[in-house]
Amino acid sequence: MKIRISTLSYDGLPLEFTLDLEPLNIRVNEGDSGGIVFLEAPTVNIVARATEGGASVLGSVTAICQQPCSTCSESVRHTMNVPIQWTLLPRSESVAQSESFDDVGVITYSGDHADLEDALQEALILNLSPFWHPKRDDEEKCLLCDKQCGLSWKAEGEDTTSIKALLAKAAEKKKTR
Numbered sequence: 001m002k003i004r005i006s007t008l009s010y011d012g013l014p015l016e017f018t019l020d021l022e023p024l025n026i027r028v029n030e031g032d033s034g035g036i037v038f039l040e041a042p043t044v045n046i047v048a049r050a051t052e053g054g055a056s057v058l059g060s061v062t063a064i065c066q067q068p069c070s071t072c073s074e075s076v077r078h079t080m081n082v083p084i085q086w087t088l089l090p091r092s093e094s095v096a097q098s099e100s101f102d103d104v105g106v107i108t109y110s111g112d113h114a115d116l117e118d119a120l121q122e123a124l125i126l127n128l129s130p131f132w133h134p135k136r137d138d139e140e141k142c143l144l145c146d147k148q149c150g151l152s153w154k155a156e157g158e159d160t161t162s163i164k165a166l167l168a169k170a171a172e173k174k175k176t177r
């Protein structure tokens with residue numbers, strides 16, 4: 001999605017569009033995503049406003065993705081909403097490109113068009129966490145994946161089962177003696 005800076009007003013231009021799903025998923029899977037997949041084209045709701053020397057973009061991007069619960073590893077579908085708050089500045093020759101990209105929330109553009117697709121994909125990917133798990137209720141039950149995560153996590157621990165097995169073996173030996 002490209003926006004034309006010179007057409008923006010100080011009042012702001014509301015924009016609603018979707019991000020292409022395929023390039024986003026290709027990008028997610030470039031790294032070790034741990035089985036995270038976006039299921040639907042994310043929806044972008046932003047207002048682009050002219051500022052002195054550039055523009056500002058405010059809003060959010062909403063996506064539905066599927067990923068393993070970090071506790072029970074069941075694949076769970078969930079919605080993520082990432083706030084967007086950017087300053088758009090023209091890429092000047094004097095400022096090194098790497099320097100300007102280091103500024104958090106600053107997007108640079110050259111010419112009259114700013115391409116937001118890349119930055120929007122990044123905003124989503126940076127908000128993914130391999131440690132994500134659904135909210136849990138009072139009984140430690142995952143509210144989305146419907147498992148008792150707190151319990152299954154303990155039960156699946158190898159140490160507990162092997163200790164139990166050792167104790168059982170020891171008890172049997174005592175009996176036979």
Ligand SMILES: [Zn+2]
Nearest residue numbers: 069072142145
């Ligand atoms: Zn779970």
